[in-house]
Amino acid sequence: METLRELSLSQIKVTGGMLADYQKLMVEEMVPYQMEIAKTGGELDTLRRAAGYWTEERTGPEQMSDFGKLLEAAGYSLLLREDEGLRRDVEEIVSLLRQAQLADGYLHPRMVSKRPADRFLSLLMSHEMYALGHFIEGLLACAEAGVPGAQACAEKIGDCLYERFGRGPGQICGYDGHPEVELALYRLYRATGKQEYLDVMKFFVDERGQCGEGHPHYYDWEQERNTRKFGKPVLGDLARWADRHRPYWGRYEYFQAHAPARQLTEPVGHAVRATYFYCGMADLAAETDDAELAAACRRLWENFQRGNVFLNGSIGQEGFWEGIGRAYDLPNDITYNETCAAIGLFLFAHRMLRMDPKGCYGDQMENSFYNTVLAGTGLDGRHYFYCNPLEVWPDSLYRYDKMHILSRRYEWDSVPCCPPNVARLLGEIAQFTVLAREDGLWVNLYGSVRGTAQLACGEIPFEMETRYPWEGRVRFCVQGAGRFALRFRIPAWCRKWSLRVNGETVDAPTEDGFACVERDWQPGDCAALELEIVPRRVYADPRAYHLANQVAVMRGPLLYCAEEVDNGPLLSGITLPEDAPLTERAEPDLLGGVVTVSAPARKLAQDGGPLYRGEPPRREDITLKLIPYYAWANRAEGEMRSTFYRG
Numbered sequence: 031m032e033t034l035r036e037l038s039l040s041q042i043k044v045t046g047g048m049l050a051d052y053q054k055l056m057v058e059e060m061v062p063y064q065m066e067i068a069k070t071g072g073e074l075d076t077l078r079r080a081a082g083y084w085t086e087e088r089t090g091p092e093q094m095s096d097f098g099k100l101l102e103a104a105g106y107s108l109l110l111r112e113d114e115g116l117r118r119d120v121e122e123i124v125s126l127l128r129q130a131q132l133a134d135g136y137l138h139p140r141m142v143s144k145r146p147a148d149r150f151l152s153l154l155m156s157h158e159m160y161a162l163g164h165f166i167e168g169l170l171a172c173a174e175a176g177v178p179g180a181q182a183c184a185e186k187i188g189d190c191l192y193e194r195f196g197r198g199p200g201q202i203c204g205y206d207g208h209p210e211v212e213l214a215l216y217r218l219y220r221a222t223g224k225q226e227y228l229d230v231m232k233f234f235v236d237e238r239g240q241c242g243e244g245h246p247h248y249y250d251w252e253q254e255r256n257t258r259k260f261g262k263p264v265l266g267d268l269a270r271w272a273d274r275h276r277p278y279w280g281r282y283e284y285f286q287a288h289a290p291a292r293q294l295t296e297p298v299g300h301a302v303r304a305t306y307f308y309c310g311m312a313d314l315a316a317e318t319d320d321a322e323l324a325a326a327c328r329r330l331w332e333n334f335q336r337g338n339v340f341l342n343g344s345i346g347q348e349g350f351w352e353g354i355g356r357a358y359d360l361p362n363d364i365t366y367n368e369t370c371a372a373i374g375l376f377l378f379a380h381r382m383l384r385m386d387p388k389g390c391y392g393d394q395m396e397n398s399f400y401n402t403v404l405a406g407t408g409l410d411g412r413h414y415f416y417c418n419p420l421e422v423w424p425d426s427l428y429r430y431d432k433m434h435i436l437s438r439r440y441e442w443d444s445v446p447c448c449p450p451n452v453a454r455l456l457g458e459i460a461q462f463t464v465l466a467r468e469d470g471l472w473v474n475l476y477g478s479v480r481g482t483a484q485l486a487c488g489e490i491p492f493e494m495e496t497r498y499p500w501e502g503r504v505r506f507c508v509q510g511a512g513r514f515a516l517r518f519r520i521p522a523w524c525r526k527w528s529l530r531v532n533g534e535t536v537d538a539p540t541e542d543g544f545a546c547v548e549r550d551w552q553p554g555d556c557a558a559l560e561l562e563i564v565p566r567r568v569y570a571d572p573r574a575y576h577l578a579n580q581v582a583v584m585r586g587p588l589l590y591c592a593e594e595v596d597n598g599p600l601l602s603g604i605t606l607p608e609d610a611p612l613t614e615r616a617e618p619d620l621l622g623g624v625v626t627v628s629a630p631a632r633k634l635a636q637d638g639g640p641l642y643r644g645e646p647p648r649r650e651d652i653t654l655k656l657i658p659y660y661a662w663a664n665r666a667e668g669e670m671r672s673t674f675y676r677g
Contacts, residue, residue, distance in 0.1 A: 031319040034384045034465040034472055039109050039174060042460045042481030047497055049459055049477040051622070052404070053110055056456040059411030061107045064100050064449055065119060067442060073097040073139075077123070080130035080139035098164025099450035105171030105180075106457025117177075124172055124180050127165070131183060135190030137165055150194065152256060154207045154249045154285070162187050163211035166218055171454075173221075181221070188218045192226040196233050204248040205234045207285050209303050212310025213377075216317070228317065235314050235323075238307070239282070239290045249282060284351060292322050295329050297338060297354050301346030301366070302447075304354060305374025312381035324385060331382055333357070334375070335394075337573065340365065341582050341672060342405065342589050342659055343397030344372040344418055349434045358573040362421035362673060364431055369406030369415060369448040372398045373455055380462055383474065387465075389543015392474040392519045395462065396587040399455075399475070400499060404660035407452050409622050413439035414449045415663070420591075420672040423602070438667045464494070470515030472544065476504050487512025490551075499586045500616075500625055502527075502561030508551045515548040518559050521587065526562040531555065565590075565612035565627045580673040581606055583627055583656055585614065590627050590656035594668030597655060601669045603634030603647075604654060607677035621661040629654050632677060 044050050068074055075085040077097075104120050107113070131137040138161055141149050150158060166184045173181035191211065195202050215231035218224075241247040256262070282288045283299040286307040294311075297304055308330055315323035337357025338345055344367035347355030352366055376398040383391035402418045417434050424437040442449075463475045468486040476498040482491045490510035496503060502524075506516070520527055520540055529538045529545055532555055538545040547557060563586040570577035583590045583606075592601050610629040617626050631654035634647045654674075662670050 031316055031324075031385065032467065033316045034387055034467050036384075036461040036465060037481050037483055039106070039458060039461060041483070042464060042479055043110075044460045044477060045480050045493070046478035046495070048499065049463075049479075052456050053459070055407075055409075055411040056103070056453050057107045057111050057113075060407065060449070060453045060456075061100070061103055061116070063412045064446075064453065065104065065116070067446075068097060068100060069119075074123075074126075076143055077126045077130060077139045080142040081126045082129060096164075096445075096447050096450050098161060098166075098168040099447070099454050101168030102164070102171040103450050103453035103457050105168065105173075105175045105177070106454060108172075108175035108177075110457065117175075120172055120175070120177055124169065124177050124183065127169070128179050128183050131186060132190075134193065135186035135188070137183070137187050137190075138162060150202055150204075152252065153202075153204050154252055157206070157208050159191070159206035159211040160208035162191070163214035166211075166214035167454075170217060170221055171457075184218060185222060185224075188215060188224070188227045188230070191215065192230045195230055197237075203237065204252060205238050205287070207249075207287075207303075208300075209234075209238075209286060209307035209310060213306060213313065216310065216313040219317075231310065232314055232318070235291050235307075235310050239287045239293075247282070247287070249285070249287060284353065292326050294326050295333065297330050297334050297345075299354060300352050301354050301368060301371035302352070302374050305345070305371060305378045308378045309374070309381050312378065312385055316381070316385040327382060328386070331378070331391075335390075337571070339375070339394070339397075340367060341420060341568065341570075341584075342367065342372075342401035342418060343375070343394065343399070344368075344402040345375055346371040349417075349431065358571065358575060360570070360574050361576045362671075363419055363423070363426075364435065365417075365419055366434060367402060367418040367420075369402060369418060370451050372402035372406070372418070373451050376403065376455070383472075384465065387472055387517075387542060387544070389519045390522065392543070393522050396475055396499075396521070397589075399459075400587045401589045401659050403452060403455060405662065406448055408439045409661065409664045413441060414443070414446075414452075415439050416443055416445075416448055420659075422670045424667065424669065437670075438663050464492070470517060470548070473504075473506060473516070473518045485512065485514050487514055490514065499563070499588055502559075502563040502586065504559040504561070505556060506559070507554070507556040509553050511550075511552050513548070513550045515546050516551075516557060517544040517546045518557075519543055520545050521561065523566070523584065523586070524561045524563075525566075528560045530558045530560075533558075561586075565614055567608075567612075577673060579676055581608075581676050582673045583612060583629075585625065585627060589659040589672060591659045591662055591670055591672040592654060592656055592674075593662055593665070593670050595666045596657070597652070598633075599669060600634065600636065601671040604652070604671070604674050605632045605649070605677040606654065606674040607631065610677070621657060621664055624658055624661060627656040629656075631674070 044053055078085045130139050166187050169180040169184035197203055212231050212234050215227045219227040286299050286303055291311050312327045346366045346368055349366045376395050379391040379394040405418050406415050419435050422437050427435055460479055463477050463479050465472045466483040476496050478495050480493045493507050495505045529536055538547050565585045568582040568584050613628050615626050631652055632649045633652045635650045
């Protein structure tokens with residue numbers, strides 16, 4: 031299977047625009063802030079103890095898997111901007127990791143320092159390989175940044191997994207409860223070319239969910255073994271979960287272990303675990319030309335899109351187990367929509383695009399990125415959302431079913447998986463903008479970047495400039511010569527567009543969501559794409575029960591919302607007439623510089639009086655002001671709403 035390939039971060043870089051603004055925020059605020067928390071919290075202490083140093087016991091935050099993500103973000107930060115202090119910190123961390131690494135390559139500081147005899151005993155609940163995977167990816171990012179010993183350390187982890195897992199004598203025929211190591215092993219394989227890393231990654235994908243005569247389900251076997259040997263499961267007992275969820279957990283949908291990968295049809299279970307595993311499936315399908323596995327990925331993708339993706343490009347309705355709900359059950363106010371789940375969907379879409387170049391995958395990537403991923407971080411880079419609802423009424427957040435919903439971002443969390451996940455994605459975002467194949471380039475995400483691609487016709491330097499998503503003008507200039515196809519994704523939301531090459535309009539046929547210009551390119555040739563970006567109304571399928579008779583407003587890829595600070599309280603009483611014009615306005619001094627949208631609307635008046643009455647409430651005319659959803663909760667705390675009743 032001939033797939034699209036990313037350009038490495040040494041081949042392509044962000045040069046300006048909104049993407050550059052967020053990379054600057056990542057380098058200057060996000061990574062330093064998160065690194066300081068790691069220093070004052072428990073992660074570095076645990077790492078030092080695992081490396082053989084004495085440290086005072088602390089009770090601060092300690093999440094080693096998320097520490098691996100922070101290490102990855104720090105590596106990208108060094109690639110973006112050299113910082114002597116950060117480099118010293120990263121080199122010290124890598125040195126400690128190498129000292130903590132056991133002779134067989136095992137590297138999990140918490141297990142090494144606290145429970146060395148328990149390693150790989152409770153894969154169902156321990157997150158061990160999830161953490162190992164993030165360490166591999168973090169070390170590879172540090173290796174790209176020139177940190178000594180980082181890649182060797184990552185390879186030793188891969189060697190350990192290859193030796194310990196499989197169907198051979200003395201090997202563990204199991205897999206982690208939280209998929210992620212599959213992505214890391216594939217990345218390690220691509221970085222080294224060593225077949226054993228692909229082989230063990232394939233084992234993890236193929237073995238998950240297997241069960242039959244003479245082959246017990248691994249998690250059943252593990253729980254029984256641990257109970258027999260230790261009197262109880264080592265790190266977790268499924269029976270501790272609520273009765274109404276035990277059957278669901280007992281079937282292992284939560285862990286993506288309820289059926290073999292090639293038999294999967296409906297996306298179910300924990301949203302992050304699901305998307306991470308689907309990423310591994312797609313990587314393996316593309317690498318090994320596995321048509322059956324690729325077909326399973328397409329089924330899962332289509333069923334995601336059928337009724338499980340929210341307006342803000344996120345997934346995961348259920349708050350109790352952070353899971354994917356039933357199709358069309360899309361509640362605005364209690365939905366979980368974890369930031370990490372949106373990143374998982376973004377990464378899955380990217381892999382589907384590499385395997386099957388269609389614009390719909392890029393459409394999902396930009397929807398998830400510009401809305402949920404960016405909304406997950408405050409404009410200061412130091413406050414975060416774990417969950418991303420589409421409606422917030424602060425007065426209702428005392429309720430148990432809304433305990434996961436916040437009306438303002440937190441400074442940190444006891445499970446801080448989202449902040450470093452956002453940081454690492456921002457650090458590598460350039461790789462998702464332009465993809466290559468021997469016969470040409472695919473421009474997928476629009477941003478100002480400069481890069482060089484190796485095509486069949488030779489080395490092609492290029493530069494893209496744009497103010498996207500605020501404006502739809504994209505200028506793509508080629509500095510090399512050769513015949514190749516240049517393809518631009520035409521977003522599904524775009525109603526009008528045009529394409530010119532060297533000032534002349536060209537007839538660019540569209541196929542699978544991409545407009546294509548194939549020609550003999552010369553140095554200095556420039557293609558200019560113009561996408562119409564105007565405010566528009568968006569309606570849900572009538573089967574989306576919670577969105578009946580409601581309308582949302584979007585502009586380009588950006589979802590818009592109303593905040594109490596602009597529109598007063600009780601946003602639920604706003605009606606947006608169907609014929610009300612949507613007016614946009616650039617406000618450079620608001621929220622870091624945004625385009626707002628306003629419209630004449632009507633709102634229920636607050637007249638006091640009895641709770642129930644015989645006459646309908648009075649309505650008053652207002653001017654509804656909307657801001658980009660990603661920028662909400664950066665001013666005064668209050669209500670937020672992203673859908674409105676139709677007038």
